[in-house]
Amino acid sequence: MQAHGELKVRRDVVKRVSSSPHTVTEADNLDALKDFVARGFHADVIYIDPPYNTGKDFVYRDNFRQRREVRSEHFGQWHAEWLSMMLPRIILAREVLADTGFIFVSIGESEAAHLRLIMNEVFGEDCFAGQLIWKKGGTGKNDSKYAVIEHEYVLCYAKSASNPGFNLDPHAQTSTRYNxxxxxxxxxxxxxxxxxxxxxxxxxxxxxxxxxxxxxxxxxxxxxxxxxxxxxxxxxxxxxxxxxxxxxxxxxxxxEKKGARPRSILDGERFGVTRTGRKDAEEALGIQGTFDFPKPVRLIKHLIAIAGGADAVVLDFFAGSGTTAQAVAELNREDGGSRSVHLVQIAQPTEASSPARRAGFDSVADICLARVQALDGLDFSHIRLTPIEE
Known part of the structure; x- marks a missing residue:
């Protein structure tokens, strides 16, 4: 299965740090993924937190004539547009993923089942590595006539079914008696x-x-x-x-080993909750209210740790506020690792009346760049991809 379209962009290096492997690419991630494929770039761990199709403005509106389309009669127009955005990106992500790599995708209730279908199509059901449940905290909105949703999911897939599996989680408990x-x-x-x-x-x-x-x-x-x-x-x-x-x-x-296989329920202080992620971003930027729902650094650290080695190449092509970069920086500091991180974020404009705009951030990419810039010991190259008009 191949993604659509040829790469037709101009690649500008805004800032080059030759001594550092880390990068932030300011671009539509579809263009960035094509660029990665063209240059032979591979990642050991991919984590993404894509938009959840909750009805807010849709930023990634690909050229309708060129994109690989998900038929609306199978999913409904509401879901089909979102899935048509995701499918080519997932196809390219698989090309970018190393043969021994893992991809993690955070997703809410509304699209979890649909996303799993296209992930199965692209990666194969035999490469499904788990559907983790992250308890995001809070009491949830009490406006549902059914169950109150207090969780989100993280879909996990391996590039190859022969992958030996996740690393042991040193904090996981096991019921096995070593007598x-x-x-x-x-x-x-x-x-x-x-x-x-x-x-x-x-x-x-x-x-x-x-x-x-x-x-x-x-x-x-x-x-x-x-x-x-x-x-x-x-x-x-x-x-x-x-x-x-x-x-x-x-x-x-x-x-007996130190730790156990990772568990599917991510609940508790060690994984953080929504307010933890918001606090992480606010402390990193020194400004409140710049981002709505960033994931906790602790959650991303856990996923990277169970999926990759100390020298893993980590990619996040829905970078948002740059949480994944902070997770990599903290892991390297804690275990002496040499992981590299590569972020991609489109220059999505911030709301005119938002705290982010008042703080001088014209786009989400500006927020991401500022957060990564503030991280100790993580110099990075800044790349900008610009579509070439035909």
């Missing part, structure tokens, strides 16, 4: 046979125990060809000394 130990540390026992992974004849074979007994995957009563081993013959042979034979079953040792 055995050896010279390597504490461990729990996990049965080598499984009834839920899908039967494969090549993984249904006998293993000879130290006592000479033949062990087979334990089939459910009255059934066959259901259970199979989690390991193949070669791995069983290679790691035979690590197996535990007990009470007619074969076990592997699951050693």
């Amino acid at each position: 055995h130990s050896d010279e390597k540390g504490n461990y729990s026992l996990v049965r080598l046979d499984s009834k839920t992974l899908g039967y494969l004849p090549s993984l249904d074979f006998s293993i000879t125990g130290p006592d000479g007994r033949e062990y087979w995957p334990h089939q459910p009563e009255g059934k066959s060809q259901v259970a199979r081993w989690r390991w193949g013959k070669d791995k069983v042979s290679e790691h035979y000394e690590e197996l535990v034979f007990r009470r007619g079953f074969v076990y592997t040792k699951n050693y």
Whole structure:
């Protein structure tokens, strides 16, 4: 699947910092993504917080004749226009994403189901890595006759289904009891046979125990060809000394690790809430009321940490107030990492009577640039892409 249109823009470097990998690109993100593809740029982690299609003015109005359109009879005109904006950007984002990379997309209730459909189409259902639920705080508007919405989602996809998965979350709790130990540390026992992974004849074979007994995957009563081993013959042979034979079953040792796989519910102080994000932006800029709903720095730090290494290349092409840059700067400061961040923000005009305009910010891009400029130890190059009129 390919995105539409050729790149027809002028690329101006407003400010170049050759000693720093970080960039802020002032442009329509469709143009910026095409530029990234043309230059062979790749990101390890992509995070975006696109507009939620809540009825406010729509900034990203692509040329209707050129864009890849989502048909309105399938989704309704209201959703189709938003999805037609998102689809080519998601297609290009996949091209930009490194083979081992992850993309995270924050989204509200109104478009979550529709967005997941097009993400499945572009990335493939087998690359779906989770739908995280972030509790955004507050009590929610009490004007609904149904449930009050107090959460948003973060859709997660891997570039490849062979991706080894997320990094461990050192703060995540696990219910596993590590009640055995050896010279390597504490461990729990996990049965080598499984009834839920899908039967494969090549993984249904006998293993000879130290006592000479033949062990087979334990089939459910009255059934066959259901259970199979989690390991193949070669791995069983290679790691035979690590197996535990007990009470007619074969076990592997699951050693205790620092942390656990990330959880899908993002609730609590460590992930922040809406007011946390607003406070982050206000403190960074020294001005109140410049941005409506910025995500908390803590939330973005968590997503980057579970998806990328200490040298990850991070991209946010709906940069808004620049929260992702602050998240990268703080992570690098905390763990000594060398992550780079690349932001894209269109020069969307601020409201004439808004606190942002009164503070001298004519556009959202101005806010983003000011916030990144204020970050300690994060010099950046400023790039501007201008469409070339035919």
